Amino acid sequence: MEQKRIVFAEDHSLISEMWGELIKNTGEFVILAKTKSVKESLHSVSSLQPDLLILDVMLSDGSSIDSIETFRQSSPATRILVLSGNAELHTIKKAFGKGANGYITKTAGYEEIMKAISLVLDGKSYMSYDVQQKITNQFTDTGNSIELLLNTLTKQEIKICRFIYKGLSSKEVAEELSISVKTVQIHRHNIYKKLNIHKLSQLMLLVQDHQSFFDTE
Known part of the structure; x- marks a missing residue:
């Protein structure tokens, strides 16, 4: 089976190394590049055309959310899984509005990380469990199932x-x-x-x- 190609944009070395090892050890993926800034990430995605970009919300040169549209334009086939330290609903809404395919928090466990990556690469969207819970709590009770x-x-x-x-x-x-x-x-x-x-x-x-x-x- 051909390995899926990933660019991992994360400016915290510990998280980058931990996630990188988890992903690599499956044997299903290869990490083409680890980047720490929006500028560096844009260059890597444009030149490498990966299957997946795992994109931290905050990189060393600022927020990456507003650059999602640029990532999509530079590599239309690349799927984008946003990685965040929080589950703020306005950030989630903005990320999907800009074109993200998935959103997962840094507290996610191994099984959820792999599930998110697989679903996003399979053409689906994904939101992590804690995000789902927040959104579920916002639904208005109408008395109808x-x-x-x-x-x-x-x-x-x-x-x-x-x-x-x-x-x-x-x-x-x-x-x-x-x-x-x-x-x-x-x-x-x-x-x-x-x-x-x-x-x-x-x-x-x-x-x-x-x-x-x-x-x-």
Whole structure:
């Protein structure tokens, strides 16, 4: 089996070494570069075109979140798993909004680290357990089970949910379905209203936790 190629952007040497060893010892991955700054990471991703970028939120020259779009432009096929020391919801929302494919905290255990990497490389999105718990706590109790709410979605809305979960923008979803961007935005508004959610992170969690429902259409 061909090893997946990873660039690891993390400015704390201890974490870089620990995660690096865990990842390398599986035999499934090869770490092409370990970088400590946004500038260095952008250069490595652009030149090496890795399968995965593990990106710390804070690097030696500042926040990396605003550079996610640049990473995607320089290497479109590279999946991005954001690594953070906290689970602040506004940071998570911003990361996914910029194009991240996954978000995991530095307190994650070995099994969760491997799960996150595998899912993100497999074209799916991922949020770590503590992040999921925070988002779950924000759901408003409507008196309806989530299953009932999900069943109000149309087939088109379910398809759009799947595309959003995979990280596609409204423009990319429109191209996939041969509809206008405006129509996608209307569908998205209706999805949020039907599911009683207000944030992208909440939708991502719903799809992640109910993949069997979304995979049946």
